[in-house]
Amino acid sequence: MRIPRHLTKIIAATLGILLVVYVAFYFVFLDLIVDYWWFQALRFEGYFWLRLLYRFFLSGAVTAVFFSIFFLHFWLAARYLGFNPNQDVLLDSAKRKRFERLADLFMSLSLKFSTPVALILAIAIAIPFYHQWETGLLYFFGGSSGIVEPVYGQDIGFYLLSYPIYLLIQEELLATAIIIFIMVAFQYWVQHTFIPSQSKEFPKAAKIHLAVLFGFVVLFVVWGFMLYRFSLLYVDRHEPVFSGPGFVEIRYQLPLIWLSILGFLAAAISLLFYYFSETTRTKVPFLISLGVFVSALGLQEVKFIPQLIDKFIVKPNPVRTQRPFIDHNIVATLDAYDLKNIDIVDFTVTLDPTKDIEAWSTRRRFENIPVWDREFLSDVYNQIQSIRPYYHFLDVDEGRYLIDGFKRQVNLAAREMNISKLPEEAQNWENTHLRFTHGYGAVVTPAAQDAGNPIRWFLRDLDLSSTVGLEVKHPDIYYGMEDYKYAITPNNLDVVALSGTRPDPVIDAVYTGSGGIPIPSLFRKALFSFFFKDEKIFFSTNISRESRLLIRRNVVERISHLAPFLHLDKDPYLVVTKNRFYWVQDAYTLSNWYPVSKSAEDDFLDGSKEFNYIRNSVKITVDAYSGFTRFYVSDPSDVIIQAYDRAYPGVFRDIDEMPTELKRQLRFPRDLFYLQMKVYAKYHQRDPALFYQQAETWNFAEVRGKEVKPYYQTVDLGHCGGKEEFVMINPMTPINNQNLSMVGVASVMDREKCGDAFKKSITVYQFAKEVQVNGPAQIEALMEQDPDISAQLSLWDQRGSRVEMGRMIILPMEHSILYVQPLYLIATKTRIPELARVIVSIGNEVVMDTTLWNAFSRLRERFIKIQEDDTGTTFDPENGRPR
Known part of the structure; x- marks a missing residue:
């Protein structure tokens, strides 16, 4: 049976409509409406519509602009088709009518053809803007930074916010102008060739139209050369000595760029004069200016001239010729990585530490030395406190809380739900999505503990028992770090x-x-x-x-979906408040457009982002119970976050609006400090001559072949009259040397007002080069050489357990450096780490004991004995004073 043709068409149309509806529903409407409901639940519905508006408005506006440009010029070209008949046509009315009918037909067909072509070309040209719409957003809402780079005198905000979009606009406009010029010229050629009874000359309007289009091409080429000048600020040919342009780029290449601009402009102008001239025409000016332009371009491409300049001028006098450019690189890099305001403290180490030991002889000094490493605590927490098979401690964080009347450093971890720990038959839909929906509570332990004793708990078990008054009203954890x-x-x-x-x-x-x-x-x-x-x-x-x-419900996934333009730190941390648990996430703004700054290595975050500018500009809090997410601006000087703040009003809040309980737990991000110290290890040499020599470059201190990474420490550094601050400490040694060169300390305490206001700072305690200060590897060698310690370690390794050394802790005292090395015993069967001993060292003296206080007291007595032997004076061991 044959199906009627009209019925076939109806069926095909219906199927087509259903297919379109299906695709629109699944790939547009469904995601859009669920996303909207999710943003609405987070009180971000205005922000949701703004992002959609910006994206589609900018994309649509760009497409409309380019379509208008293409269509206008195609219409103008069609408008002048066939309006240049010769004199015979004008005199013969019959021929004139035939000519006009043919011209009208040609113009009508031209418009019908050019309209869809203009739309296709507009979409093709606008595609890069669809992908880089946020770059345009930063341009529209950006501002100045107040910092000017020295080469061209432009504000840094121009490079971070405007320069990238200018490059894109220039490329697309130049491509558009060239396409239009070629297609319009082709239209005029077609009408002039195929419409009969045409005069030999193009209409004057057509010639003007082509001249204008040629002028736009020239304008955009010149703009491209002007923007190309700034690309010299990002060259890396002088690496690894310094980044950015040098003598050759600024003294040789930059003048050639200007010469190229002048030569190209002169050639274009002389060509236009030749094109419109009605008297004697001469090609000499055009050929001369074209020769200048081609020569300037050629000189930029040849390699031997820059090599000769480098060989005979730069290399014989490297510091003299490159000094200003090295200085530009130092200043730019320090500012790009937020290192220009570092406080330098000249730290004098004395050979006699007795005064420091006497000043530190109070137990409270040792209540915050973190002898428990979070890597070892993870196993302890999971084996002792997971309690039920579906709970898991994914990560251990550090913090400081007011306990027993003073600030105590603690380790803590959230007891999160991990459904994969259940038997496979129990991992059904109902259990996964309706019953086992959340984690519960957390554990808190003091960072400083005595060895040989059971671990002490500040918060533990499912009833959240606490001996120090910690309590949480809503301990359920519906949002966390697990793959929920x-x-x-x-x-x-x-x-x-x-x-x-x-x-x-x-x-x-x-x-x-x-x-x-x-x-x-x-x-x-x-x-x-x-x-x-x-x-x-x-x-x-x-x-x-x-x-x-x-x-x-995963914190990182949640924030990434809310603010994909922010780059998230790898270590969100848990905060305990009286009402509930919170996650705090550090977020960064990155850019690869800071002029003359050194590019970061690929060991930051996930390593996929190239950048030479970074700011920890946002602190984000996520309520572990409700999932509510808040963004707080922690660095308002960052021009990038300023632009986003203007673009999305109401999304970002001032850091002072953060609840006090959360604000007290803010910290300096570990990964950021590691990155900054990695850059500062070379760029602390601010004199260009010294920088070129690289004689004082630092390196991360090493122990057992591994870098000593930055670690948190609650300590009184004497800034606020005995008030302790939560800092991050990072030791460094000279390149290929084990002596300690400096200790970097990162803090967030307002040291001027000594309050809880968030104020980042970095202090570098720099040791004099004339005095040898033991580094971590040298202290470890002293430990291995001590017969008592060596014998004890050998004994432990023979009893069904193995000895592991924890992170070596380095603390600057007044005029001495205190080292603390925890030792752990890990049983072969249970694999539960046990803090066995702590080793304390000052100078060349090493003592091992079960408690920090006992070890330090023995160390104190040893130095008193040494001083007594040297002077013949008897000292009181209780206070270290002469009798």
């Missing part, structure tokens, strides 16, 4: 305990938070079923009208 799947809570599951008949107060606690997307109707249930491709959501009777859908 979506959860629907509260729900109608029968409250039945996992074993027995009583409910589990941890698992079956009813969610009362306001986070998540409400599910008040069957329509939403249906949409979520389509969204997750999971029909159980729609057919489950355990989902009620009070249920809420919790999605994007």
Whole structure:
């Protein structure tokens, strides 16, 4: 049976419509509406619409502008088609009518053809803008930084916010002008060739039109050369000595660029004069200026002239010729990595540390020395405090809290849900999404503990017992660092305990938070079923009208979806408050457009982003119970975050608006400090001659072949009259040397007002080169040479356990350096680390004991004995004073 043709068309049209609806629903509407509900639940619906508006408005506006440009010139070209008949046509009315009909037909066909072509070309030209719409956003909302680079005198904000979009606009406009010029010239050639009875000359309007188009091409080429000048600021041919332009680029290449601009302009102008001249024409000016332009371009491409300049001028006098350019690189790099305001403290180390030992002879000094490394604590927490198979401690963080009347440094970790720990048959849909939906509580232990004793707990167990008054009203953790799947809570599951008949107060606690997307109707249930491709959501009777859908529960995933333009630190940390747990995430703004700055190595964050400018400009908090996310600007001087703040009003808040409990736990990011010290190790040599010599370049201190990475320490450095601050410490040694050169200290305490205001600072305690100060590797050698320590280590290694050395702690005292080395015993069977001993060292003396206080006291007595032997004076061991 034959199907009627009209019915076939109807079926085909219906199928086509259904296909379009299906694609639009699944790939546009569904994602868009769920995203909107999610942003709305986070109180960010205005921000959601702004991002959509910016993206599609900018993209649409760019497409419309380029379409208008193409269409206008195609229409103008069509407008002048056929309007240049010869004299015979004008006299003969019949020929004139035929000529006009042919011209009208040609113009009509030309417009019908050029309109879709203009649209296709506009979309093709605008595609790069679709991908780089945020670059345009930064340009529109950007401002100046107040810092001027010395080569061209431009504000730094120009390079970070405007220069990238200028490069893109110039390339696209030049391509557009060339395409239009070629196509319009082709149109005029076609009409002049194929329409009969044309005069020999183009219409004057057509010649003017082509001249204008040629002028635009010239303008955009010249603009390209002007922008090309700035590319000299990003050359790396002088690496590894210094970054940015040198003598050859500024004294040789830059003048050639200017010569190219002048030669090209002269050639273009002389060509236009030749084109429009009605009297005697001469090609001499054009040929001369073209020769100048080609010569300037050629001289830029040849290699031997820069090599000769480098060989006979630069290399014989490197410091003299490159001094200003090295200085530019030093200044730019220090500013780009936020290192220009470092405080330098000349630290004098004395051979007699007795005065420092006497000043430190109080137990409180040792209550915050972190002898427990978080790498070892992770195993302790998981084996002792996970309690149930589906709980897991993913990471251990550091913090400081007011405990027993003073600030104590602690280690802490969240007890998160990990459904993969359950038996495979228990990992069903209901358990995964409705029952085992959240973690519960956290553990807190003091960073300083005595060896040989059971570990002390400030917060532990599922009842959150605490001997120091720590308590949390809502200890449930619905958002964290685990790979969480979506959860629907509260729900109608029968409250039945996992074993027995009583409910589990941890698992079956009813969610009362306001986070998540409400599910008040069957329509939403249906949409979520389509969204997750999971029909159980729609057919489950355990989902009620009070249920809420919790999605994007991983902290990093959550923030990345909210603010993809921010680059996130690798280590979000947990904060305990009286009401609930919070996650604090450090975020960075990066750019690869800071002029003359050294590019960072690829060991920061995930290593995929090239940059030479960084600011820790945002602190982000995520409520572990409700998921509410807040952005706080911690560095308002950053021009990039200023632009985003203007673009998205209401999203970013001032750091002073952060709740006090959270603000007290802010810290200097570990990875950022590591990056800054890596740069500063070379760029602390601010004199260009010294920088060129690289005689005082530093390196990270090493122990057992591994770098000593920055670590947190709560310590009184004498800035606020005995008030301790939470700092990050990083030791460094000279290149190929084990002596200690400096200790870098990063702090966030306002040292002027000594309050809780967030104020970042870096202090470098720099040791005199004339005095030898033991580095970590040398202290470790002293430990291995001590017969008592060596014998004890050998004994432990023979008893079914192995000895592991923890992180070596380095603390600057008044005129001495204190080293603390924890030792751990790890049993072969249980693999639970045990803090066995601590080793304390000052100068060349080493003492091992079970407690920091005992080890330090023995060290104190040893120095008193040494001084007594040297002077013949008897000292009182209680206070270290002469009798």
